[in-house]
Amino acid sequence: MEDIKAFAFDVDGVFTDGLVLAMPDGDLLRQFNSKDCFAVRTAVDNGFPCAIITGGVSQSLLHRARSLGIPDEQLYMMSKNKVTDLLHFCQRIGVEPSQVAFVGDDIPDIPAIEAAGLGVCPSDAVAEVRSAADLVSQYPGGRGCVRDLVEHVLKSQNRWIFDPENPWKGNHPDHITRFAQFTGKNVV
Numbered sequence: 001m002e003d004i005k006a007f008a009f010d011v012d013g014v015f016t017d018g019l020v021l022a023m024p025d026g027d028l029l030r031q032f033n034s035k036d037c038f039a040v041r042t043a044v045d046n047g048f049p050c051a052i053i054t055g056g057v058s059q060s061l062l063h064r065a066r067s068l069g070i071p072d073e074q075l076y077m078m079s080k081n082k083v084t085d086l087l088h089f090c091q092r093i094g095v096e097p098s099q100v101a102f103v104g105d106d107i108p109d110i111p112a113i114e115a116a117g118l119g120v121c122p123s124d125a126v127a128e129v130r131s132a133a134d135l136v137s138q139y140p141g142g143r144g145c146v147r148d149l150v151e152h153v154l155k156s157q158n159r160w161i162f163d164p165e166n167p168w169k170g171n172h173p174d175h176i177t178r179f180a181q182f183t184g185k186n187v188v
C-alpha cells in the first residue's frame, strides 16, 4: 500500500452493486456511493491520479467521473481490453503498473488485476476474480470497497488529508460552472 501512486477502477460491481436501471432511451442508470466518491476526490486532491476503465458507456458516467476530478482522458468507456487501457493510463501519468491499484469484480477485470501492483476486488466479486486478486475487500461493490481501499492507501502514506479551506480543488470546471449557474456564487 505504501508504494501505490495511482488508482484505476472498474465501475459496475465496484462503485455500484452491479445493478443498472435500463431506461427507455437506452441509457443505464447507476447508483454510486457518496463515501466512495469522497475518497476518490480526496485521492485526486492529494496527488493520486485516478482512472475509470469500464465496458459501459453513459453520459451520467462522464459527469460522475468529472465530479470526482477524473480528467476525460482518464475515463476509459467501452473498454475492450482493460490491460491496454490500464497501461495507457500508466504511461500518461508516468507511473509503473506495479505502482497502481486496480479494482475490478468480474472476468474481464482479471488481466488488469494481475497487471496492477495491487489487484483488488470487492467481497462479492466472482470467484475467479477473488482468486486472482491480491486483496479481497471486506466490503461489497457499491458498499464501501472503494472507500476502504483508497482510505487505507492514503493513510499508509499520511496523505488522507481533506482541506476544509479548499474543498473545491478536485471539482471539474463543468461543476464549478453549474454551481455558479444554480446559485449565482463563484466558488473559485
Ligand SMILES: [Mg+2]
Pocket (backbone or CB within 6 Å): 010, 011, 012, 013, 014, 104, 105, 106
Ligand atoms: Mg464490473
